């Protein structure tokens with residue numbers, strides 16, 4: 001498995017919004033600017049077939065219209081979106097807002113499937129979704145991708161909660177929210193990452209959704225099993 005960190009920052013930084021690409025055709029979240037960011041990294045978003053959305057904040061799904069429009073004009077029009085049930089309507093509304101006139105043609109042209117099940121298979125991966133705690137935003141999900149060799153998790157936006165502890169306990173790599181220096185009821189902070197990384201030393205934590213001061217502070221801490229990525233970092237597992 002190859003995981004490319006497309007975005008490692010929070011909305012209010014010069015880093016891209018938190019998002020990842022797995023191998024060559026799977027995205028975890030499709031935030032504001034995602035299509036442009038993929039192009040800048042040499043990836044044409046038309047090759048993407050699977051989009052997993054952790055939750056419906058704009059910094060996690062607002063590039064859906066650009067992606068749908070591009071797919072409608074590409075040879076391969078297959079799109080699988082994995083999300084909560086309210087996502088179908090939200091994506092449709094967003095497409096109509098972004099491109100009112102072509103929206104109908106785009107909807108007709110693309111081969112769009114929604115998958116709401118708690119677990120599913122993508123390529124060689126068994127994927128399971130886990131409810132996490134992102135304050136008032138409900139539902140918010142994390143995902144674990146399992147192969148015979150390894151488990152790789154993505155927490156999405158969340159404060160520390162039971163399912164985050166579970167994910168850290170079983171994963172070899174966990175891409176996780178660490179927006180702030182101090183945790184809040186919506187996001188994890190460095191205190192949560194210190195706790196998780198010492199409790200689960202076998203897991204490597206790749207922090208994301210970072211504010212700039214959090215990034216600077218984390219660099220000073222030099223925690224053994226914590227990786228602070230820049231946009232574009234690729235990890236082969």
Ligand SMILES: [Zn+2]
Pocket residue numbers: 055057134137157
């Ligand atoms: Zn959020």
Ligand SMILES: [Zn+2]
Pocket residue numbers: 057059060157209
């Ligand atoms: Zn967010």
